[in-house]
Amino acid sequence: MTHRPPGAARWLLERVLPRDTAGESMRGDAWEEFVRRARSGSLHRARLWYWRHVLHLSLRYALPTATGRLGEGGRGVGIELRRAARGLVWAPGSSATAVLVLAMGIGLSAFMFSVILGFFHRGLGLPEEERIRVVEVLSPEEGLVSGNPGAALVAPLMEGLESGKVAAWDVVSANFQTPSRPVRLSTTYLSPGAFRLLGLEPALGSAPRREDGGGEVPLVVSHRAWQRDFGGRTDIVGLQLRSDDTPMTVVGVMPPGFHFPETQDAWTLLPAEAFRRGETPTGRMNLAVRLAPGRSVEQLDAELRTRASRVVADGAGLPSDLSYRSVSLMERYTGSALLALLLAMAAAVGMVLLAACANVANLLVARAGERTAEVGVRAALGGSRLRVVLPFLLESLLLALGGAALGVAMAYQGVEVLDAALSPELTRRPYFIRFAIDAPVLAFSLGVAVVAALLAGIGPALRAAAVPPASVMGSAGRGATLRSGRLARILVVAEVALSSAVLVGAGVTGASLLELGRVDVGFDPAPVMTARMALVDDAWSDPGTRGDLMARYLERLDERPELEAAALAANLPALGAVDPRLEVEGVTYARDEDRPLGSVMSVSPGFFRVLRRPVVAGRDLRPGDGLAERVVLVDEPLARATFPDGGALGGRIRIHQGEGARGEWHRIVGIVPDVTPQGLGPDTDPGGIYFPLLQEPPGFVSVMARGPGEDPEALLPAMRAALGEVAPGLPLYLEAPLDARIQETLWFYRIFGTVFLGFGVAALAMAGLGLHAVVSFSVTRRRTELGVRRALGADGRGLVRLVGTRVVREVAVGLGLGLTVGWLMGSSIQALAFQVDPRDPRVFLAVAALVGMVALVATTAPLRRALRADPVEALRAE
């Protein structure tokens, strides 16, 4: 059988050795030796030998060439570097541990940095975006009118709107008639010059020109909408369609992944006059300018302040404390809500990194002990302090660089997974939030590696430099005189403390994930399909028209054989509802707080049939309810809260509308099961009260349906078709299974909770490795002592106590510190806690138990070695 050396090592050798006959001969020799070893021993060992040999030759041949170019000093460093590298290669076990530990620390840092960068710093992808400034209105009286102020307040800034020196936009969803079916797209309405000012450039077709005034209104659509709603048709540019009653012409398609300003799918123009008068779709607007070449942000802000004081002086009824300021687009569109959480996560990652450094420092201290003689000789021969310190720093630098390479590879995987998990469909994240390992992240990782190298290397290095040569020369052969004891102990305590603190966070998120796993909304959402419709255009301004449409839509839905049950509702179950205070007829309430809270739902008949939760008592809603007598359903929790003595059925109840106001009484005609109207938020769920939908037909309404099968998506065509029969041109949107809609409310806990749990696992591994290394070292160092004790008759238990007591003490101190930090971090981890108290004592107990267990496992093997300490061996060493 012929053996071949490992391919990757061969590849490396091919590159390091010179391409001459010397190189060829060496390659051949290595091959030959590999085959010899493979034949006479194990193939595995032969491979191992080959790898070591290749790394060794690499150090000898590749490094000198590289460092030699740096001149004499470089050559000196090169020699040291080679020495350090050789030391690492020939102690593969502890080097691999150190690299792995650093990889975890650096990898998590790179990952976290990429996430923070993704949320806050990648920009919206517009040309020279840093020169675009969004004007914000500040008014302490009115609070900060963030970025989207009413027309009156910004009127003084409108100069230049017509000429395109100022851009204005407003965002709202609108209905469009595509050739195939009606759709609802989130749309940006821009002032005529805004396309050019902002630099919005379609990939297909062209941006609307300002002259496109009269006649048809130009429309630009996103690449996503083009593919999804227009079937990717090639003749999209020039396509005529209508948005409500306005005829529009598609003039362009934006590049893929572009959804300015956040998740929008369509862009169109609104006349400057509309912005000037404040007649935008939402009545509010964003204003932005582009800094002229040579003009600074400070100059712009100064001018804005002057303008503000001028308009205030002119009167016009504006608040006297009005002022303006400018912010970047990124500042305008990224909230600070996530910041606290991300910072807590970054802190956790920082702790893991510190623990990693402490770990590696410990390893280096142990190694420094073994190298006492070398250090002493160097110092005695008059080696400069730098010469003594350098090997330690270089060693930790090499380890950190190895860790960085591995860590970045791990972070790359992590970021890919996170990017996929946080899909735009699930989270509706703005398009500019994207996660990647790119140049800034790589640079950051390199920086972290250097810092980590210094952190890990400086302690052992300075300690070595401080040793007087004479003290080590005498005992050179006999192991450690570099007193590494106290430093190592401090490092172990620090490691355990940092790991425990991170573990508390991971414990809280882990418990949250468990809670998420067993949430019960009171019904099975999986087979239910949902969609939403907007009846907000002029055509639907009359409630009667809306109610009529809803009634006819319900009839058509009922006629559909594909649907087992269907209903309309102002909002979907388990997705949140307003919860005002209620009052029961005949009960007097001393204080407002005495009135029970109720989650207000507004539903059509059939709502509970769709959820397959039948009415408990009384009857369901019927068509026509809410038109003559006012009736209502309450769920069981609310029935108990409002009628503690029973008798809810037939009782009358109304929404408390404040003193003086008198809402209408509603008779309770049915008791229904609890379907958690508020959903799975962290708050407690007040019981539900269900009003007939048609009593006050809302502008936005959800349709929900269930079929005989298990596939909710299959119901969508029937739901669309039924609507098409009663309101052609009215689109359904937010079409999604109910289960998916409920999951949307939970992704945050799920994904970030999982990430945090990952941090915890890394921290735990770190604590285990650190303890193992330190106890091993300590046992090795005290081998003689242990042997002598053994020889003098100490029993195993005594030896274990001797070594174990200190470990227990260190772990206990570290644990105490860590749990305290975890307690203090409680409020910042709150955001990730799902129905779990971040200071739940059970979490702290679990962390203590886990750390104790890991400590036990990590120290068992070295302790066993302590027990086996051979008295004869020990005395021979003397």
Add this chain to the structure above:
Amino acid sequence: MSADFPGELEQMVLLAVLRHEEAFASSIIQELEETAGRSASRGSIYRTLDRMEEKGWIRHEMEESTPDRGGHRRRRYEVTAEGVATLRTSREALRNLWDGLESVLGDGAP
């Protein structure tokens, strides 16, 4: 010709090459380990061979590959006349230094 004395490892490698009719890197390493009880890393043997070749003490010829070498040819080393002369000079110098020290070191010249 330089008045260079060979270093310890150089001397050993030169002797190992001389002892073999066909000296290859692997046989030199084996010879050092078995006869002299000296184990040196392969890397340092290669460096030593290169250095001595630069000094003109040894030279090599390329030989065809054998089946276990993955198609790579190998270098066969020979000691040059200069190399032999260097060994002689070195032995001479050491012998002079050893002279008269038998009483201290016991019998047994290098």
